[in-house]
Amino acid sequence: xxxxxxxxxxxxxxxxxxxxxxxxxxxxxxxxxxxxxxxxxxxxxxxxxxxxxxxxxxxxxxxxxxxxxxxxxxxxxxxxxxxxxxxxxxxxxxxxxxxxxxxxxxxxxxxxxxxxxxxxxxxxxxxxxxxxxxxxxxxxxxxxxxxxxxxxxxxxxxxxxxxxxxxxxxxxxxxxxxxxxxxxxxxxxxxxxxxxxxxxxxxxxxxxxxxxxxxxxxxxxxxxxxxxxxxxxxxxxxxxxxxxxxxxxxxxxxxxxxxxxxxxxxxxxxxxxxxxxxxxxxxxxxxxxxxxxxxxxxxxxxxxxxxxxxxxxxxxxxxxxxxxxxxxxxxxxxxxxxxxxxxxxxxxxxxxxxxxxxxxxxxxxxxxxxxxxxxxxxxxxxxxxxxxxxxxxxxxxxxxxxxxxxxxxxxxxxxxxxxxxxxxxxxxxxxxxxxxxxxxxxxxxxxxxxxxxxxxxxxxxxxxxxxxxxxxxxxxxxxxxxxxxxxxxxxxxxxxxxxxxxxxxxxxxxxxxxxxxxxxxxxxxxxxxxxxxxxxxxxxxxxxxxxxxxxxxxxxxxxxxxxxxxxxxxxxxxxxxxxxxxxxxxxxxxxxxxxxxxxxxxxxxxxxxxxxxxxxxxxxxxxxxxxxxxxxxxxxxxxxxxxxxxxxxxxxx
Amino acid sequence: xxxxxxxxxxxxxxxxxxxxxxxxxxxxxxxxxxxxxxxxxxxxxxxxxxxxxxxxxxxxxxxxxxxxxxxxxxxxxxxxxxxxxxxxxxxxxxxxxxxxxx
Numbered sequence: 001x002x003x004x005x006x007x008x009x010x011x012x013x014x015x016x017x018x019x020x021x022x023x024x025x026x027x028x029x030x031x032x033x034x035x036x037x038x039x040x041x042x043x044x045x046x047x048x049x050x051x052x053x054x055x056x057x058x059x060x061x062x063x064x065x066x067x068x069x070x071x072x073x074x075x076x077x078x079x080x081x082x083x084x085x086x087x088x089x090x091x092x093x094x095x096x097x098x099x100x101x102x103x104x105x106x107x108x109x110x111x112x113x114x115x116x117x118x119x120x121x122x123x124x125x126x127x128x129x130x131x132x133x134x135x136x137x138x139x140x141x142x143x144x145x146x147x148x149x150x151x152x153x154x155x156x157x158x159x160x161x162x163x164x165x166x167x168x169x170x171x172x173x174x175x176x177x178x179x180x181x182x183x184x185x186x187x188x189x190x191x192x193x194x195x196x197x198x199x200x201x202x203x204x205x206x207x208x209x210x211x212x213x214x215x216x217x218x219x220x221x222x223x224x225x226x227x228x229x230x231x232x233x234x235x236x237x238x239x240x241x242x243x244x245x246x247x248x249x250x251x252x253x254x255x256x257x258x259x260x261x262x263x264x265x266x267x268x269x270x271x272x273x274x275x276x277x278x279x280x281x282x283x284x285x286x287x288x289x290x291x292x293x294x295x296x297x298x299x300x301x302x303x304x305x306x307x308x309x310x311x312x313x314x315x316x317x318x319x320x321x322x323x324x325x326x327x328x329x330x331x332x333x334x335x336x337x338x339x340x341x342x343x344x345x346x347x348x349x350x351x352x353x354x355x356x357x358x359x360x361x362x363x364x365x366x367x368x369x370x371x372x373x374x375x376x377x378x379x380x381x382x383x384x385x386x387x388x389x390x391x392x393x394x395x396x397x398x399x400x401x402x403x404x405x406x407x408x409x410x411x412x413x414x415x416x417x418x419x420x421x422x423x424x425x426x427x428x429x430x431x432x433x434x435x436x437x438x439x440x441x442x443x444x445x446x447x448x449x450x451x452x453x454x455x456x457x458x459x460x461x462x463x464x465x466x467x468x469x470x471x472x473x474x475x476x477x478x479x480x481x482x483x484x485x486x487x488x489x490x491x492x493x494x495x496x497x498x499x500x501x502x503x504x505x506x507x508x509x510x511x512x513x514x515x516x517x518x519x520x521x522x523x524x525x526x527x528x529x530x531x532x533x534x535x536x537x538x539x540x541x542x543x544x545x546x547x548x549x550x551x552x553x554x555x556x557x558x559x560x561x562x563x564x565x566x567x568x569x570x571x572x573x574x575x576x577x578x579x580x581x582x583x584x585x586x587x588x589x590x591x592x593x594x595x596x597x598x599x600x601x602x603x604x605x606x607x608x609x610x611x612x613x614x615x616x617x618x619x620x621x622x623x624x625x626x627x628x629x630x631x632x633x634x635x636x637x638x639x640x641x642x643x644x645x646x647x648x649x650x651x652x653x
Numbered sequence: 654x655x656x657x658x659x660x661x662x663x664x665x666x667x668x669x670x671x672x673x674x675x676x677x678x679x680x681x682x683x684x685x686x687x688x689x690x691x692x693x694x695x696x697x698x699x700x701x702x703x704x705x706x707x708x709x710x711x712x713x714x715x716x717x718x719x720x721x722x723x724x725x726x727x728x729x730x731x732x733x734x735x736x737x738x739x740x741x742x743x744x745x746x747x748x749x750x751x752x753x754x755x
Binding site: 630631 | 672
């Protein structure tokens with residue numbers, strides 16, 4: 001089986017980007033949209049075909065083979081040593097990501113056709129969408145960490161371009177800059193991690209079995225010195241992996257690098273769906289999953305730190321989401337929380353039995369599974385939010401309420417997605433979240449209960465959002481002079497398709513996600529642990545019931561009372577615990593105010609001063625001797641004569 | 654008996670008369686004449702060395718001829734410059750020609 005056609009999965013969106021980007025000016029909106037969508041349709045078909053071919057191919061020793069259809073050396077360093085390669089690698093998680101990215105991206109392409117209708121820069125928008133999709137596809141198909149880094153940065157650029165799509169509006173510009181700077185700052189860690197890793201293992205490749213470090217713990221970078229090699233294996237690799245994780249934390253919005261994500265809502269809503277579901281924030285999770293064999297073998301303690309960072313992020317984001325009034329912001333914080341769930345799942349994997357025990361590494365499968373299901377229902381939620389915003393022309397919940405009468409399709413799809421994210425069977429989120437909880441309990445019961453609690457918070461704030469939009473207090477006055485209406489078919493069809501996936505994927509593939517993707521590659525049969533599943537269902541139902549009790553009525557006395565009883569807590573949560581202000585303080589007062597100012601003083605007075613002194617000295621010396629040049633020829637001749645005489649005298653004597 | 658010393662004394666006299674004239678004359682024409690004196694002192698040396706020390710060779714004579722030709726050309730240019738200076742300044746005293754400084 002050769003998969004050489006997979007190169008087109010990368011090339012087609014890239015050409016689409018070039019054509020739409022360069023010739024977009026002369027294309028009509030309609031042509032540009034249809035062209036972009038069609039190209040992406042072909043990419044989706046190719047991805048599905050790849051997945052079909054890949055997963056129906058024979059396993060070798062019960063493991064799906066890792067295939068490398070293309071690989072060539074791009075930049076060689078030191079003869080026969082380190083080199084950057086470019087290529088395409090296919091393994092189960094890559095193929096799964098191909099499906100996720102192409103599906104969500106196609107839905108967003110179709111949806112945008114309605115949502116962005118008549119916007120200025122429509123062709124530019126589609127060009128960026130193509131580039132964004134291409135970058136993320138390249139990221140997951142990379143054969144080595146450096147190629148991944150390249151596409152990783154491309155993803156960052158695309159997010160910058162798309163978040164700042166409405167570049168005439170100041171908040172969008174600020175948000176795009178913030179996203180770019182924060183993720184770039186985190187990527188510095190990633191780059192340092194890569195260099196550490198490459199220097200000590202002598203390879204950038206994801207094929208870990210060929211690196212010296214994997215074979216026997218020897219590291220070419222430290223030579224034959226045994227004690228150094230031991231120290232290296234104990235310190236260097238965990239450090240390198242953790243630095244890479246810092247990059248991943250920036251992209252995946254882990255605390256405290258999450259601050260860019262809520263602001264990224266300034267972009268068009270379909271772009272938010274794309275960023276949150278498939279293309280950007282899952283990159284960090286994917287990166288950790290990609291380096292997973294090394295994590296579990298050499299840095300399990302560091303991996304548990306990742307788990308605790310994830311757990312804290314999940315809790316923080318869920319707490320903030322409970323108090324937001326902007327619907328996209330609630331969804332943004334729910335994304336942070338859910339991505340943190342995936343990080344936790346990866347982090348709680350135990351090194352027992354090394355890399356070969358599927359059961360100890362259950363979290364790996366759970367994380368990928370949740371990534372898959374989350375992409376589908378989060379895309380649904382965002383696209384629904386887009387429909388709602390399209391209908392009421394505002395992000396604020398106070399303009400909504402009672403929308404179920406006006407938008408039945410959006411209502412139903414949103415409800416199903418909410419049930420899925422809350423973990424109610426038989427929707428997809430239940431199955432994946434349950435696996436995460438099982439993995440968390442397997443690690444420690446404390447982690448298990450924490451994550452169960454956060455899952456309950458998820459259910460609560462999602463239903464708070466749901467009731468706030470579709471039930472609750474209707475803004476009758478606003479709706480009267482501006483009646484909301486259901487979106488056109490081009491926007492609702494993607495919603496329905498994504499909802500169908502959300503509803504079916506959990507039980508159509510009963511237990512079989514694990515047979516496609518697992519830590520070792522061997523089939524792992526998911527069997528529900530009813531003690532965990534039952535608890536989480538009960539808690540989720542209680543949380544939903546609580547949300548129903550508080551928020552579903554026209555009058556909401558309890559919500560008002562809660563707000564009145566804990567004004568400080570509500571205010572803190574509403575302002576995201578003032579983390580943006582902390583960043584503002586650190587960057588402006590401390591970094592700019594103290595460090596930058598003193599550096600600027602040094603530069604201006606000491607560095608510049610030295611060179612100004614040199615210039616001034618030359619100038620002053622020249623001024624003082626310039627009268628020697630009198631312009632009188634005879635005087636020159638006389639001096640010349642004297643000089644000659646002196647020379648002659650010197651020669652004679 | 655005319656020895657080489659006679660020529661050398663004569664040419665040294667011519668050279669220093671030229672130097673003195675160059676440094677003291679105000680008129681550019683006189684300065685030009687002084688330069689010619691110095692040049693001719695050198696030419697005289699060439700010819701004398703060739704005649705007295707290497708009578709079988711010709712190089713000294715040829716060099717003298719070259720020098721005479723070049724000094725003729727130089728004089729032509731110098732006089733042309735002086736004529737233009739005179740037209741602009743209505744005199745040709747060297748102390749007025751000090752604009753080319755700083």
